Amino acid sequence: MKLLIVLALIGVLVAFTGAGYFMLKRGADRGQMARALAWRVGLSIGLFVFILLAYALGWIEPRTLAS
Incomplete structure (x- = not known):
């Protein structure tokens, strides 16, 4: 789990880095940057939904810090 x-968070970072690269590259197609940002948003939303679903199904449980 x-x-x-x-891995999903690493994917988000890779997509974000790719978008930054295409933004700074001279003569780059802006469609590539938009596609990389769309991947980042999609992965982030998917990860959020997965965490909510995993919590609802009892696959993960919150932890408290004991003092």
């Missing part, structure tokens, strides 16, 4: 969440 943790591995899947970490």
Whole structure:
């Protein structure tokens, strides 16, 4: 479960980095940047929905910090 969440977060960072690269590259097609940002948004929303679903199904539980 943790591995899947970490991989999704890495995917979000890769898409965000790709969008930044296409934004700064001279003569780059703006469609590539928009596509990379769309992937980032899609992955972020998918990860959020997955975490909510996993919580609702009892796959993950919140932890409290004991003092």
